[in-house]
Amino acid sequence: MRRPLASDWMHLQSLILFVQVDVNHASEIDAIFDSISYDKGASVIRMLQSYLGAERFQKALASYIKKYAYSNAKTEDLWAVLEEETGEPVKDLMTTWTKQQGYPVIYAKLNGQDLELEQAQFLSDGSSGPGMWIVPMTACCGSYDLNKKFLLKGKTDTMHIKDFAATQSGQNFWIKLNIDQTGFYRVKYDDELAAGLENAIKAKKLSLMDMIGIVEDSYALSVACKQTLTSLLRLLNAYRHESDYTILSHVTSVCLSVNKISTDANPDLSSDIKKLLIKLLLLAAKRVGWDPKDGESHLDVMLRSLLLIALVKLGHEETINEGIRRFHIFLEDRKTPLLPPDNRKAAYLAVMRTVSTSNRAGYDVLLKIYKETSEAQEKSRILSSCPDKDIVVEALNLMLTDEVRNQDAFYVLGGISLEGREAAWAWLK
Structure with a gap:
């Protein structure tokens, strides 16, 4: 299994690279050291700081800076000072992380x-x-x-x-x-x-x-086939009563990834897995609802959008139907409070879930809204997924016209539905 995020590829790559590498010529620096190397380096330094303790680490680091002020220093010099100041085997410890x-x-x-x-x-x-x-x-x-x-x-x-x-x-x-x-x-x-x-x-x-x-560890272990999907689903169920946006953003991401993987790996079980994932997210979604509340935090606003979009993608009929209902009200009154900007992507997605070659009214209306609006964020909300393969190809062809700005093409490709991936790949080839 694998998380369908572009950043995930970068994350996995950062975990296999060296942090400390010999440089023989200045021209090699750009090729060897980049944001990936620095991110991994920062992570292992954070680990060391946590193990030594913030105060001990800071004092030892201050001694290192003072000792090598206005002079050159090597990696081993830093480890030597930290080891001397803390009494811990810093050099042996860190070498296993920076040279491996x-x-x-x-x-x-x-x-x-x-x-x-x-x-x-x-x-x-x-x-x-x-x-x-x-x-x-x-x-x-x-x-x-x-x-x-x-x-x-x-x-x-x-x-x-x-x-x-x-x-x-x-x-x-x-x-x-x-x-x-x-x-x-x-x-x-x-x-x-x-x-x-x-x-x-x-x-x-x-x-x-x-x-x-x-949950991140459990998901990664499932991806690597080091634990069963059942174990991951059982763990996810423990988050049913969670209400924190930061936590649920990770849980939701894992849920959508599991849905995509199960659809590919075992279509016969995917329906049951979807029901479990919907049940997991539904409690928090009902708490925030569709309508903004007085005095709610910006995190609740973000959580509402996150959960509604996830439920639509998972095929929750009640959420899809409500999104379509509010969308039709929005068509009559673009300023209706029933569909504030933060919720529109969920409604647009809900409409697109019902679009097909024989019933393309929703797609045509969304395309009209896309052409009318000048707001980049609104455009990105409209460029969403559809399960009908012919509509997917039509949306991809639209991407090559002047109607879609070059910088918005990403949203078309990124919004391809699970059902439309093969058609999109055939089109791309």
């Missing part, structure tokens, strides 16, 4: 009073790699006040949790590795640990970053 491609996945298994850990190189295609890292591990149990830091130096290690978890039991027992996702690695939990985290998610006991990190 990739990053690890940590397998966590509960065995009585022991937490068994094993690392392996993570590759999105599910294959195995030879990588080995010194991993700065962080863990908390039942509360962020009960936390530990330690180094995973070999392929396997065991963490004794008897005293660490003595006060936790039942649904209060959960262990979260990689606190606040500061470490540059993924975590695969066994079923018992995963169930504990699902309870913690439902009880809203985790930080925002951990709520996001758990």
Whole structure:
């Protein structure tokens, strides 16, 4: 499985590149170092800062800057100063991250009073790699006040949790590795640990970053066939009562990706999976509704649009019908409060879901609106998907005319529906 985002390709590439590379000539710099290298470099520095502690890291960094002011320094000089100031094996640790491609996945298994850990190189295609890292591990149990830091130096290690978890039991027992996702690695939990985290998610006991990190790790592991789709769906269900926009934006993205993957991989099951995904998002969607509320935050405005669009894409009939109803009111009164700008894309998508070669009225009306409006954002909302293959080809042909600006062509290509992909590919060839 794979997330259908352009940025995801960049993200995956950033994880396999070196951070520290020898440069033999100035002309090589542009080819070796780019935003990808710097992003990975920033991530491993953040991991180091989290492990050492902000205050210790800042003091050591100040000593490094003072020591090498007005002079040249190498990577090893930074590690040497940080190691001297903190007493931690910084050089050995960081060398495994800066001179080695990739990053690890940590397998966590509960065995009585022991937490068994094993690392392996993570590759999105599910294959195995030879990588080995010194991993700065962080863990908390039942509360962020009960936390530990330690180094995973070999392929396997065991963490004794008897005293660490003595006060936790039942649904209060959960262990979260990689606190606040500061470490540059993924975590695969066994079923018992995963169930504990699902309870913690439902009880809203985790930080925002951990709520996001758990679902992102689970999705990536499913993509790499390191865990089952059932495990991912069970985890997603734990977010049913979530209302935070930032968290739900990640959950929604995963839901839409799962929908696309299941449609391709197993069409017979895709309908049932869609129902599960709709059920997951529907509670939050009903809370925000279609109509803006007095005093609501801008995040609620964004959440409304996010959820309505997702439900339309998943084929939720009630949302589609309501979107069409409001669209027809909008045609009569362009200033109607029933369809504010933030909700229009959901309504346009709903209309396009019903368009076909034999029933193209909705498409023609949207095309008219597209030609009338001068607002770039409004144009981008109109250039949306349609399941009818002939309409998809017509929209693609429109992209080659003067009606569509060059900078808006992306929205046509990016809005291709699941049903229209083969027709679009044939057209593109």
